[in-house]
Every structure is written in C-alpha cells, then in structure tokens.
Ligand SMILES: NC(=O)C1=CN([C@@H]2O[C@H](COP(=O)(O)OP(=O)(O)OC[C@H]3O[C@@H](n4cnc5c(N)ncnc54)[C@H](O)[C@@H]3O)[C@@H](O)[C@H]2O)C=CC1
C-alpha cells in the first residue's frame with residue numbers, strides 16, 4: 001500500500017487550511033491519494049465549521065493516516081497556539097507553522113510519508129517571529145542536509161510542459177548581479193537536468209538559459225554578465241553533454257511557442273521566471289523544489305489573506321500540487 005503524502009498546514013490565517021479541507025471533502029470524486037496534514041487538529045475543526053464543511057478531523061500518526069483518510073481528515077498534531085483569525089497576521093502561530101514543516105519533512109525523509117506538499121506560509125509573519133530562511137525552498141534544503149552541507153535549493157514553477165526556474169530566489173533585485181556566478185548558473189542547470197530526468201522521466205532535457213540583461217546584454221553593450229557569467233556556464237554545460245542553449249533574450253523566451261521548444265527555462269531571478277508562468281497558468285501551476293532527496297510540491301500562490309475564511313479561493317493549484325507529488329512518487 002502507498003504511504004500517504006504529507007501536507008504541512010501553512011499559515012493558519014491564509015487560505016491553505018480551507019483549501020486542504022475543501023479538497024479532502026471532495027477526495028472521492030477527485031480520486032485523491034491519501035494524505036495527512038501536519039498541523040493543528042483544532043484549527044482544522046474550527047475552520048471547517050466556519051466554512052460549513054462537513055469534515056471530521058482526526059488527530060493520528062502518519063502510520064495511521066492511510067486508514068483514517070477514508071473517514072476523517074488525518075492530522076498529525078504539532079501542538080502550539082494557533083488562533084483562528086483568517087486574514088490576520090499573527091506571530092503566535094509561527095512556532096506551529098515552522099514545526100509543521102519540520103515534522104512533515106522528517107516524516108518524508110524517514111519514509112513514513114512518500115512526498116511533501118506544503119501549504120503557503122506568510123513569509124513576513126515568520127520573519128517577524130525570527131525565522132531566518134527566506135522561504136520553504138531554502139528551509140527545505142537545510143532540513144534535508146542530514147548533517148552535511150545544505151543542498152543548493154532550486155525552485156521550479158511548472159504547468160504541463162512549461163517549466164521555469166530562477167537561479168537566484170528570494171533575494172533583493174539589487175543583489176542579483178553580484179550573486180550570479182558561472183558555477184551557480186551551471187550547478188542550477190545541472191540539478192534541473194538531473195531532476196527532469198530522474199523525477200519527470202525526460203531522458204534528454206532541452207534547457208534554455210535566459211540572459212540577465214535586456215537582449216541578453218546585446219554583445220556586452222547592455223551589461224557584461226551575460227558574456228562573462230552566463231555564456232561560460234552554458235559552454236561548460238554543453239561540454240558536459242547537456243542540451244543547453246543561452247544566454248537567450250528573456251523578453252521573447254517566454255512567448256509560449258518559443259518556450260514550448262524547451263523542457264525548461266532557467267531564468268536569472270525570481271520574477272523573471274515566475275511572472276511568465278503565473279501569467280499564463282496562475283490557477284494551475286505548481287511550485288516544485290528540485291535537488292532534494294524528497295519530493296516537495298506546493299501550490300504556486302501565497303496565503304491570499306484577502307480571500308482567507310471566505311471559501312472563495314480556487315483549490316486548483318493545490319490540487320495540481322497534490323497530483324504532481326502523487327505522480328512523482330508513484331513512479332519511483
Ligand atoms: N509557497 C509559499 O509558501 C508561498 C508563499 N507566498 C507568500 O504569501 C504571502 C502573500 O503573497 P502575495 O504576493 O500577496 O500572493 P498571493 O498568491 O497570496 O495573492 C496574490 C493575489 O492572488 C490571489 N490569489 C492567491 N491565491 C488564490 C487562489 N487560490 N484563488 C484565487 N485567487 C488567489 C489573491 O487573492 C491575491 O489577489 C507572502 O507572504 C508571500 O511570501 C507566496 C507564494 C508562495
């Protein structure tokens with residue numbers, strides 16, 4: 001029998017808990033695989049009542065979750081204080097949010113769960129409580145280091161054959177040029193190529209690398225990073241036998257017909273990668289972390305405080321994240 005997927009509860013004041021409840025309520029029609037939430041059972045009971053959802057919530061262990069899932073939402077309780085205030089930022093719940101991620105990762109690393117789906121966190125709420133990681137992606141790399149050096153975290157947003165990866169992730173835009181190095185670009189592409197093959201079954205991934213500057217630097221006239229950093233990295237990768245092109249001008253690279261020629265586009269910074277994919281597929285895209293020993297997916301959206309507690313947020317991206325984690329762990 002398959003192990004359940006682990007879902008971390010995310011920010012209690014955001015839309016994550018209600019999307020989990022809505023998807024659980026429809027688990028039979030949607031033919032969802034079993035999952036268990038690492039979180040706060042009482043919060044899920046209260047949120048279900050607030051939204052009028054007929055969901056029974058049962059605190060249990062990950063090992064019991066597969067059986068519980070038939071009749072109740074399995075929640076592995078992480079304790080802590082979690083107020084039920086949709087849309088209101090609170091420092092009180094930060095410990096439980098962090099513990100939820102930590103426990104879900106641990107259950108996935110030990111094999112009690114077969115993959116991890118994270119519900120959105122509110123990053124500023126966690127920073128205010130002392131969380132020192134920019135986001136899940138970087139935190140997961142550290143949690144998965146298993147005593148060694150943290151892995152290079154690689155964020156990928158994906159919808160069908162459209163995949164976009166930022167080389168630098170949650171960093172101020174003014175720091176991007178200084179953070180980009182030939183090795184960082186090359187190592188990111190290597191991880192993308194490796195995981196597209198291993199986790200997505202793409203035998204020889206075709207990867208495009210976007211330039212940093214307008215027109216990929218126009219031969220050095222509009223910034224030198226493309227010639228001095230990106231181009232040498234691409235040549236290194238080509239010498240290693242990878243199917244990589246670049247640096248390509250980013251403004252036309254994401255034109256859907258152009259984008260579709262590649263299995264993935266590696267971009268230089270967060271918004272360069274995420275704006276195109278959220279523009280064409282906000283409701284359906286999935287955020288996947290590459291380079292980890294575990295599978296981790298997430299909806300592409302955030303906490304959507306403006307919709308929290310209303311039941312109006314779309315569960316589609318969350319559903320796509322569950323399906324992708326299911327598919328990625330089913331083929332292993
Ligand atoms: N994986 C994660 O944990 C992520 C966390 N975040 C965090 O979420 C917080 C809020 O970020 P924002 O930039 O405001 O992005 P957001 O995605 O929460 O909201 C942006 C807009 O999209 C709408 N929206 C979001 N999800 C929706 C859904 N499921 N259905 C319908 N409409 C939806 C919202 O109502 C809002 O108008 C930040 O702290 C951010 O860091 C953002 C993205 C991913």
Ligand SMILES: NCC(=O)COP(=O)(O)O
Pocket residue numbers: 134135136137138274287298300
């Ligand atoms: N915009 C995507 C995003 O910020 C997701 O970050 P992470 O928490 O999954 O690292």
